[in-house]
Every structure is written in C-alpha cells, then in structure tokens.
Amino acid sequence: MTTATEATEATEVDNAICDAEIVDDDERLLPAAPAGAPVAYRITRHTILAEGELPPRVDEQPPFTARDFTVPGRVKKRIAERGARxxxxxxxxxxxxxxxxxxxxxxxxxxxxxxxxxxxxxxxxxxxxxxxxxxxxxxxxxxxxxxxxxxxxxxxxxxxxxxxxxxxxxxxxxxIPAGGEKEQSAGLTLKYLVRVLAKIDENTRSGRRDAAMLVLQYGMLYRSIEVTNLLVKQIRVDTDGVWVWTAKSKTRRKGRGRWRFIRDRADLQTVARVRAWLADLRELREPTEHDQNPADGESAYLPAKPLFRALTTTGNLKRRKNATVRGLFLTGRAVNEMIKARAENAGVALINGLKVTSHSLRAGPNTDMAEALVPLADRNTAGDWSPDSTLADDVYNRPDGTIDTSKDDPLDAVPLWGAFEDQDAPDRQ
Structure with missing residues (x-):
C-alpha cells in the first residue's frame, strides 16, 4: 500500500526536470563507467550520431598536456601573420x-x-x-x-x-538619400594612357621604369600590388610581345599561377619599353652605405629579385634597410602615387569627374575591350576575375585554371590609338 508521503514524492519526481543519459536495454553495449559515477558524454550542437550510436564519453578525451597546446615561436608568428598583410x-x-x-x-x-x-x-x-x-x-x-x-x-x-x-x-x-555613393576610379583608357606616356621623360631611368610599369599594368589589368610583386624571372620578352607570369592575384590566392601573353602594340610599344627597363636593371647594383651603384655590387637583375625598384633622383637603387615590411619591393601606395603624379603631369588627373588612381589601369583596359565587343568571359580571364563576375573587382574569386600557353591576347581586338604616330612621341623603332 502506498502512503501519502510516498505518493507525494512520486509526483514530485514525475514533475521534475532531471539529468538523464542515453541507455540501452542491453547493458553489455554500454561503455564502462567508473563505479558509482554517472556516465558523462561530450555533446554539442554539431554532434552527429547514427541510430543507436552513443556519443563520445568525457572520460575518453585524450590526456592532453601543456605540450599539446604549445607551438614554436616561429609557428606562432606564422599563425598570427596568416593572410595578406x-x-x-x-x-x-x-x-x-x-x-x-x-x-x-x-x-x-x-x-x-x-x-x-x-x-x-x-x-x-x-x-x-x-x-x-x-x-x-x-x-x-x-x-x-x-x-x-x-x-x-x-x-x-x-x-x-x-x-x-x-x-x-x-x-x-x-x-543614398544623403548623396552617398561608391567612390570609383577613372578608367585610364588608351585615349588617355598614350597622353600620359607621351609626357614621361624616358631618357631617365625613373621614366623608363614608370613607362614599363604602366604598359604592363594596362596589358595585365593589374592591381598596384600585383605589378609590384612581379619578379625579374616572371617576365619573358618575345619578338611580338611579352609573357607575364602571375603567381597569384587578390581574387586567386590559391592554386597554380599562369602565364599570359601581352601582344606588342605600336601605340604602347610594350616590348621596347620593357626591354629598356630590363637593360637598366642589368646595369644597376645594390647600393652600399658609401656607394650608390658599386661596380662589384650585387646585380639588381637576378631572377628572384623584384622587377620594379625604388630609385633615387639620380637613377640609382634606393637602399631599403628600413623597409621592414616590403623589403626590396615597392609598395602599392608608391605605385598609386606615381600613377596619380604622371596623370596630373599629362593633364588627365580627372577623367569624366573621376580621379585617376592605380585602379584606373584595371578599369581602363576593361572599358576599351568592352567597347571593342570583347566577350565578358574573355575580359574576366584577362583581369583574373571569376567567370561569372560583373567586374566588382575585389569581391569575386576566380576558380583555379590551367596555365595559358597560347598567344591569345584579348586586347588584340582593341584598335590602335592614332596618337602613337605623333612626331613628339619617343621613337622606339
């Protein structure tokens, strides 16, 4: 016979919220538990179990020690510095x-x-x-x-x-109601780029360097950091154009690099300008504290060295002992300032009310190709955008592709700009 007290206790148990564990009628399938202690399982919202399967037990966790959570200092630095700077x-x-x-x-x-x-x-x-x-x-x-x-x-x-x-x-x-709009760079199309190039004094090393950088950046639709990351070994001059190797881009950080061909053009004279700058690199030596261009110094024309270098006003290499972030490489900001200064000198600092920046050399060739009816897919390939991109440059990633070994340059469809026949332009034939 059940007493009133026992009935009350049974009701309280029925109405209580109790901790419980998953059990099976066959006790032989249960993991062994310490005598007198409940079995505790490790369950999170991400746990996935097959029907009838028990979750892992807490007491089955490996006996980690401090060593299991410790990495060498150099590894910790790599972890902290992962990703682009x-x-x-x-x-x-x-x-x-x-x-x-x-x-x-x-x-x-x-x-x-x-x-x-x-x-x-x-x-x-x-x-x-x-x-x-x-x-x-x-x-x-x-x-x-x-x-x-x-x-x-x-x-x-x-x-x-x-x-x-x-x-x-x-x-x-x-x-939007307050007049906010996305700041865009002007498109430095051929119509304006040839004017910028014509105003550069290519009798100087800095002039030859900047001219070579501009035509390469236009031909590759490069961002400023991508053109500064080029190495000497990543440029190969052919008789009818220039091969350029891109190890990675902002939108293609993983996978294989690719070669792309930029065909020579009479309006841009890409081959002549790149050759002129490479000749300068062969003459330049790494500066020392007492000599800006020592005859027995290390050559700037080495495969793993940057293609474009910081120069002094006299045309020698700048010492980069304090450049702890980029080392011998130029910064993207330096390229941006160079392009703005060259555009201002040519009277095209503003195009259609927009400022010329380094990004203008991405928008410019894309605009030229679009006007020449180059298909979107070809323009996306040229600019290293994803195939379905709408040219929102820094949003979409490009899938890994194979290396292009054909001399197929989508800029071939763009007519030559007539200003290259100007008698005031430098003769490069």
Whole structure:
C-alpha cells in the first residue's frame, strides 16, 4: 500500500526536470563507467550520431598536456601573420576599435560577445559617422561586420544576418538619400594612357621604369600590388610581345599561377619599353652605405629579385634597410602615387569627374575591350576575375585554371590609338 508521503514524492519526481543519459536495454553495449559515477558524454550542437550510436564519453578525451597546446615561436608568428598583410592590418584594426568601444561602454568584447553588443556598435557607427563628418559607406560597414563576427568561434558568433539587415536599411534610408555613393576610379583608357606616356621623360631611368610599369599594368589589368610583386624571372620578352607570369592575384590566392601573353602594340610599344627597363636593371647594383651603384655590387637583375625598384633622383637603387615590411619591393601606395603624379603631369588627373588612381589601369583596359565587343568571359580571364563576375573587382574569386600557353591576347581586338604616330612621341623603332 502506498502512503501519502510516498505518493507525494512520486509526483514530485514525475514533475521534475532531471539529468538523464542515453541507455540501452542491453547493458553489455554500454561503455564502462567508473563505479558509482554517472556516465558523462561530450555533446554539442554539431554532434552527429547514427541510430543507436552513443556519443563520445568525457572520460575518453585524450590526456592532453601543456605540450599539446604549445607551438614554436616561429609557428606562432606564422599563425598570427596568416593572410595578406593589408587584410591582417584592416582586420585587426577593426576588431581593436570594436573592443575599445565595448570597454568604453562597459560591454564585453572578448572572449565572447552578444548580438546586442555588435548591433549597438554598428548603430553607433551609423549615427556618428567618421571623424571628418562624413558617413560610413554601407560596403565598409559590411566589411567591418564580417571581420568582427569572424573573430569568434563558429558556435559563439553573434547574429550577423541581423546586423547586415541593419546596414542594408541604412543604405536605403540614410546613405543614398544623403548623396552617398561608391567612390570609383577613372578608367585610364588608351585615349588617355598614350597622353600620359607621351609626357614621361624616358631618357631617365625613373621614366623608363614608370613607362614599363604602366604598359604592363594596362596589358595585365593589374592591381598596384600585383605589378609590384612581379619578379625579374616572371617576365619573358618575345619578338611580338611579352609573357607575364602571375603567381597569384587578390581574387586567386590559391592554386597554380599562369602565364599570359601581352601582344606588342605600336601605340604602347610594350616590348621596347620593357626591354629598356630590363637593360637598366642589368646595369644597376645594390647600393652600399658609401656607394650608390658599386661596380662589384650585387646585380639588381637576378631572377628572384623584384622587377620594379625604388630609385633615387639620380637613377640609382634606393637602399631599403628600413623597409621592414616590403623589403626590396615597392609598395602599392608608391605605385598609386606615381600613377596619380604622371596623370596630373599629362593633364588627365580627372577623367569624366573621376580621379585617376592605380585602379584606373584595371578599369581602363576593361572599358576599351568592352567597347571593342570583347566577350565578358574573355575580359574576366584577362583581369583574373571569376567567370561569372560583373567586374566588382575585389569581391569575386576566380576558380583555379590551367596555365595559358597560347598567344591569345584579348586586347588584340582593341584598335590602335592614332596618337602613337605623333612626331613628339619617343621613337622606339
């Protein structure tokens, strides 16, 4: 007979929420458990089990020691410096600003955070804008959102979709009505590029270097950092054009590199200009503290050295002892400043109201080819964009492809620009 007390206790047990474990009627299938201790299993939202399968037990975890979590200093440095340098700098600065804002507001940024903290931060950016009074562009905010959310482990990430919806509303309701628009570079098409080249004094080493860089960057639709990353061995001059090897690009960071052929043109004189600069490299020697071009110094014309180098006003190589980031290589910023200065000297700093920058040598040849009815697929290949790209240059990645060994240059379809016959242009025949 059940007493009132026993009935009450049974009811309380039935209504309670109890910790339980998965069991099987056949106790022989159960893992052995310490005597008198419940079996604990490791289960997360990502655990996948077959029907009847038990999850891994907590006490089956390997006995890790401190050594299992320790790496050599050089490996730790590689981990910290993974990815392109500009990407790391932008990523880290974005995360640091978010962390500083959280600390100021009494919120937690690390080791984990909340969706509310991230949403509040982006609301703050939208409302206050930049220090110069201008508004943040929606595209910049989307990039910031990705950098911050990816800071956390996948299972602990804030709800990025909510923040992205906030940003898109901001684009439509605040940014566009306030006159905000994406800043674009002008297209340095042949009509303007030949004017820039004609104003360069190619009797100087810096002039020959810049002219060679401009025609290569136009022919390859290169970004500034891509042309500065070229090595001497990655250029091969043929009788009717130049072969250029691209190890990787911003949109194709993995997989095999590729050779591409740039056919010589009378308006750009690519072969002559590249040959002239290579001849300069053969004459140049690495400077020392007491001699800018020592006769017995190491040659600049070595396969693994940069194709384009920083020069002094007298045309010798600059010493790069303090260039700890890029070493002997030029920076993308230096190329951008060179192009802007050359364009201004030629009177084309602005084209159709847009500024000429290094990116103009990506937009320019694409515009020329589009006007010559070169198919989109060929232009995407020439510019190292993905096949389905709409030429949003820094968004889409190009799938790994095979090395092109044919002399197929899509710029062949662009008619020669008549200004090359100008008598004032340098004679390169």
């Amino acid at each position: 500009n990407t790391r700098v932008n990523r880290d600065s974005t995360r640091t600003r978010f962390e500083q804002w959280c600390a100021k507001e009494g919120r937690i940024a690390q080791p984990t955070t909340t969706t509310a903290n991230v949403a509040a931060y982006f609301g703050y950016l939208m409302e206050t804008g930049k220090l110069d009074g201008s508004k943040y562009s929606p595209d910049s905010l989307l990039a910031y959102c990705s950098r911050i959310v990816s800071w956390y482990a996948k299972g602990d990430r804030p709800d990025a979709s909510l923040v992205r919806e906030m940003i898109e509303d901001y684009r439509l309701e605040e940014f």
